Amino acid sequence: MTPLTKILREKIEKHGALSVHDYMEAALSHPEYGYYTRQNPFGKSGDFVTAPEISQMFGELIGLWCIDTWSKLGEPAQFNLMELGPGNGTLLADALRSGALVPEFIDAAHIHLVETSDRLRIRQKAALSHPSIFWYSDIPDLDNGPTIIIANEFFDALPIHQYEATAGKWYERFIDWKDDQFAFSVDTVSHKTLPPPSDADSNLILEICPQGIKCLNSISQSLQKFGGAALIIDYGSANAIYGDSFQAVRDHTIQNPLVDPGMSDLTAHVKFPQLISEARKYPVDIHGPTSQGRFLERLGIEARAALLKRSATEEQRKTITSSLRRLTSAAEMGTLFKVLAISSGLTAPPEGFDL
Template identity: 45%
Template sequence: MTSELGRRIARRIAVTGPMSIAQFMAEALGHPTLGYYRRATPLGTAGDFITAPEISQMFGELLGAWLAERWEAMGRPSPVRMIELGPGRGTLMADALRATRGVTGFHLALDLHLVEINAPLRTAQQAALALYNPTWHETFDDVPGGPVLLIANEFFDALPIRQFERTQRGWSERMVGLGSDGESLAFALSPGPSAFAGLLPAALRDSCLPTGTVAEVSVAAADLANRIAKRLVQDGGWALIVDYGRDRAAPGATLQALRGHSSVDPLDRPGETDLTAHVDFAALADAVRAAGARTFGPVGQGIFLRRLGIERRAATLKARATPTQSAGIDAALLRLIGPDQMGTLFRVLAVGDDRSAAPAGFSDET
């Protein structure tokens, strides 16, 4: 089964030839009218996936406290651009701002900016955050200058990747072409070694990995991390990146597709299917440091949230909860910090300028 966007992509390939997986992801997720993130309502039980803010208010509350502490550490600048990349339904930011109402001067200093391309989600964000008068942007670069506090939760995993496969002749790029019927989409290898394989980390590119090994790289993710870091160095501020991925580059294909909370073929029904890949946090950190900013982490989400006091927060919520509500709090806590759930797979990276002290959550001493 295909989709209108799938048919358009197939016609384009028939004329211009196979496209990279990065090009395919950019079209499938960001096409101006038919892209998944332009029109889908992906979150929640009726959507395709559930993110941490939708699991429990504790997640957003603790991240809000972290951001407020960073504002204090920055010297309480006013205004400060509070930016969220891909804010979903506004749940994380609503929880973060509710939890920080008691921080003197914080809300008066905030200038809220949301980077969101999805019209239905913008409507939900407006409903959740109307009190804070948000401004929306298509890209991070559209946000006006000034000191920054930025949060990106499950945003980098949706940025396009390239995939390469080790062959007897070298690294060939995995492409999206046409199937044997001339209409369906199918994966194929470039006919020879790809010059783009030079984008792979040297540790992978130059190693003696066996034929058939797949490796991935996201130029888009590293480029965005670099631009964020340059902004922090120039104007001051901090960013927190939370996503699932790896602390360092490793071989293996992680591209996956979700629809209706089930795994599907990444080429099936483009524009109607979520596409993601594991984030290479080492590549993000390298891009950040190249811009002159500092990094802390990555650490596991479970460790990070424990250091911020999520177990104490859960106990406080349970003290005034019904037995049913208490069980729900326990279940949400386990899902957020359990090593076999989100606690280990999800990683947290902080990025900041060199003008303030180290942030909480990245060692037992902070």
């Protein structure tokens, strides 16, 4: 039994079943035994590979997207470049390298990183050499100018509540300890504040991510007040509202999320319609969601791959081709991953989206 299993089992025995939210939060962020506290999750030797770890092209193109957005903000002499959940710092390191094509952009940038894991903060420090970088545990209130925000695979790592629809009511799902293992259970009292489901929704699962909703509100509020843009890249459906997407990945394989909490990455698909409806509470512009594949193609990933191949060895050329496929093809990350932008105060829409 892992130490976190023991801690959570004792908690359940003392205080009753845990919400999916509290279980997921502990499994990911427990100060001693949480997944992001104690593991090196990314890359071939980790449990999963994110887009910036697949290829430098991903972060480089996002760097160019940021330059373009900064220029559509009127090239402010000072702006905030914020990344949520920067992981190893790879995306930002690649983005700042391509950002260096425009020295005024780099000089104007104040970098702000929102990261809860001390272990990953150390990696980010090592990966990034910009002179002005600040770290936070939560999205800060910045009032010194416009902000450009990047969030790749951040929202999927935030804990969710799950609710089951039965006979026109929502009942919260819990995680209990039974027969020497964790097991799902359902509340006996229905949830009062959610709008009731219709009879046709019976047995559906609704997932709500309070922290994601809070982040979207802070982001939209800041964009409305000071201008800027947020680029949110994550996996999930552009339209679906319902569905059980709570899952665990360990060693590149899907696992049972109720086994060995803290040892595998727990995620839930991002509900883009929920994020959009939060953003719509503010006078901001919404672009997408579009698929990651289309977004990267519109930013010119094929031309970038061709350029990189010119000075590459045969082996490197093969890697560039396979990375391009992984990032853009519908059979890999191209369709499952979506890109959403929220902006305010831009002279033209951000790049990468249908007009």
